[in-house]
Amino acid sequence: MTRTLSTPAPRAILFDLDGTLADTAPDLAAAVNRLRADRGLEPTPYALLRPTASAGARGMIGAAFGLAPGDAGYEALRVKWFDYYQADMASHSTLFGGVPELLDGIVQAGMAWGIVTNKPARFTDPLIPLIGLQHAGCIISGDTTAHAKPHPLPLLEGARRLGIAPEQCWYVGDDLRDIEAGRAAGMLTVACGWGYCGAVEPAQWGADYLLDTPQDLLELLRATIAPGVLVA
Structure with a gap:
């Protein structure tokens, strides 16, 4: 089914790491x-x-x-x-197919992007450059703030570091707690069906969008820039 997109364009996209940007x-x-x-x-x-x-x-x-x-x-x-x-954290870890193109498209659209993960900084900091994500506008690890997801504080800190209001950010993740954190932070939430997803079906998470591929997310973002576009 198609519908006319009325969602305002975001100024920034924040991503979970494991199972969202990278297959670790x-x-x-x-x-x-x-x-x-x-x-x-x-x-x-x-x-x-x-x-x-x-x-x-x-x-x-x-x-x-x-x-x-x-x-x-x-x-x-x-x-x-x-x-x-x-x-040995990066022998076989790679970005999911379509992620480099997604990130390039975000930048070309004039949006910022960053990473908010529950992975401790002892792993996040060395892993990020090994898998090609060093250009993130912010990197929030599981121990950067006093609370980890599903608490909204890490997402709010990511928005603060980007200098963008939380309500102008989207949060993308592959776990129920990602969606819970995004909602609590006042962000539009995207469940990525290409990730690990855990025991609870993504359709039950209550995300604003459930998408199958990074390309789907890029097309959704492009549609927000061009209001009135029909999306599946």
């Missing part, structure tokens, strides 16, 4: 399977690990070992997983 799951999964190898266990199938990637250690260790924060042994696994991941 292969290296995250490799680190947790090193933990299993240390214990003489077979690797956890990648198909089981990938959907948990946006949840970080909680998701990966939960899928690989059936442990949750507070369980005996969880913290030791988390610390070692962090070490393994930091030692």
